Amino acid sequence: MDILGTESLPSTAQARPKPRWLQLITSTSLQVLVAAIAAAVFGITAPHYAAGLQPLATVFISLVQLVIAPIVFLVIVTGIVTAGELKSVGRIALKTLLYFEIVTTIGMLLGLAAVNLLHPGRGVHKPAHASDQLSTYVSADQHNTSLTGFLAKMVPSNAVGAFATGGVLQVLIFAVLFAIAVLGLPKTVSEPIIRGCTTLSTVFFRMIAVIMLFAPIGTFGAVASTVGKNGSQTLTALVKLVLVSVLALLVFIALVLGLVARLAGFSLLRLIRVLRKELLVVLGTASSEAVVPQLMERLESVGCRRKVIGLVVPAGFSFNLDGVAVVVPICVIFIGQVYGVPMTLTDQLTVFALFLVLSKGTAGISGSAFVTLANTVAATALVPIAGLALVLSVDRFLSMARAATNVLGNAVATVVVARFEPDGIDRGVAARVLGMTPGKTCVPEQP
Numbered sequence: 412m413d414i415l416g417t418e419s420l421p422s423t424a425q426a427r428p429k430p431r432w433l434q435l436i437t438s439t440s441l442q443v444l445v446a447a448i449a450a451a452v453f454g455i456t457a458p459h460y461a462a463g464l465q466p467l468a469t470v471f472i473s474l475v476q477l478v479i480a481p482i483v484f485l486v487i488v489t490g491i492v493t494a495g496e497l498k499s500v501g502r503i504a505l506k507t508l509l510y511f512e513i514v515t516t517i518g519m520l521l522g523l524a525a526v527n528l529l530h531p532g533r534g535v536h537k538p539a540h541a542s543d544q545l546s547t548y549v550s551a552d553q554h555n556t557s558l559t560g561f562l563a564k565m566v567p568s569n570a571v572g573a574f575a576t577g578g579v580l581q582v583l584i585f586a587v588l589f590a591i592a593v594l595g596l597p598k599t600v601s602e603p604i605i606r607g608c609t610t611l612s613t614v615f616f617r618m619i620a621v622i623m624l625f626a627p628i629g630t631f632g633a634v635a636s637t638v639g640k641n642g643s644q645t646l647t648a649l650v651k652l653v654l655v656s657v658l659a660l661l662v663f664i665a666l667v668l669g670l671v672a673r674l675a676g677f678s679l680l681r682l683i684r685v686l687r688k689e690l691l692v693v694l695g696t697a698s699s700e701a702v703v704p705q706l707m708e709r710l711e712s713v714g715c716r717r718k719v720i721g722l723v724v725p726a727g728f729s730f731n732l733d734g735v736a737v738v739v740p741i742c743v744i745f746i747g748q749v750y751g752v753p754m755t756l757t758d759q760l761t762v763f764a765l766f767l768v769l770s771k772g773t774a775g776i777s778g779s780a781f782v783t784l785a786n787t788v789a790a791t792a793l794v795p796i797a798g799l800a801l802v803l804s805v806d807r808f809l810s811m812a813r814a815a816t817n818v819l820g821n822a823v824a825t826v827v828v829a830r831f832e833p834d835g836i837d838r839g840v841a842a843r844v845l846g847m848t849p850g851k852t853c854v855p856e857q858p
Contacts, residue, residue, distance in 0.1 A: 443627050446631040462640045467633070478615050491721070525645060537797075544850070614718055689706055694814075700728070703725075703728065
């Protein structure tokens with residue numbers, strides 16, 4: 412088993428396989444799980460010291476972010492150039508955006524249903540001395556977001572700036588333009604470029620393998636800091652909000668993503684098993700960015716082609732935030748329930764409509780889930796802004812569940828788009844790893 416947790420091919424250089432106990436203790440998944448448990452215990456017993464360990468998680472996430480932009484660029488370029496046609500790029504993009512809108516809409520409706528049925532805000536005390544100024548919770552730049560402004564920022568003003576700021580969507584656009592230009596060049600010019608990109612992608616993925624050695628340390632810092640700062644009191648006071656949100660996310664995963672996977676002919680449980688290490692890292696760090704490169708490589712290992720991965724995954728982390736779609740409406744209605752503000756069906760549909768727009772405007776912003784929530788509360792003016800203090804106090808716990816759902820949702824989206832894209836997936840590998848069946852509705856592969 413290699414450093415990323417995948418099975419290595421047999422080699423004559425290997426005298427014998429590693430003993431089972433050695434494979435177990437060197438498993439990153441187990442190390443991350445043990446680190447999270449140890450961090451929780453440390454946070455409870457020594458909260459003063461644990462609260463200062465957040466830099467461990469910050470450094471780890473920064474190391475991952477260091478290579479996200481180059482990997483996205485290289486995967487997109489090699490995927491499009493290898494495909495050899497521009498028509499497939501537009502087709503994949505159209506399928507991807509359509510899928511994103513349908514699934515996130517269903518997720519939001521599920522969130523609204525959960526909060527109306529379970530009423531998590533009943534019995535929760537209003538926050539004392541909470542500010543009713545939006546600027547207390549989000550900055551002016553984060554508040555002044557619009558869909559048109561976001562679209563204007565999608566196109567980088569220069570190529571270096573896209574990589575320097577780490578804007579994944581800007582890198583995506585630059586990579587697509589670069590790949591289109593390479594396709595138009597003579598083979599004598601394009602082939603060395605393709606070979607160079609392929610070689611570089613191998614190097615960067617190897618860097619990720621090295622960085623993931625520090626995942627247990629990053630997880631320990633994140634969990635210890637969270638428990639040390641918030642303690643059990645805050646979570647206990649708002650346990651209903653956290654539990655209802657987690658329950659809604661689990662229902663979304665089991666019913667919505669499960670049904671989507673079944674219709675696409677593969678096993679969701681098998682996909683979760685393949686992504687178990689990445690999901691544990693996300694739960695520990697509460698950041699989906701911590702596993703973007705690993706997710707891209709893992710999806711390639713289950714049979715998805717690079718031309719699909721390179722477009723769906725980067726776009727998904729801005730437009731297909733399934734966890735956010737489920738949790739944000741729960742939080743808005745929760746605030747109304749705490750303050751005794753009745754919200755009619757019309758009011759809730761207003762929240763629904765505004766979320767669809769505001770969630771796109773905050774795509775790519777750090778902490779976009781809470782920013783979207785704050786902007787939705789401010790734009791609708793249906794519930795007191797001071798209620799954001801309640802959600803902010805447990806947002807770290809909500810973020811863990813949201814981020815894991817986002818990662819799994821984007822993985823499912825990639826497999827689904829690849830499944831119904833001509834030559835979008837290696838059927839043999841997908842059948843072996845994900846239990847994928849041919850299915851009658853599948854688009855036939857091109858010879």
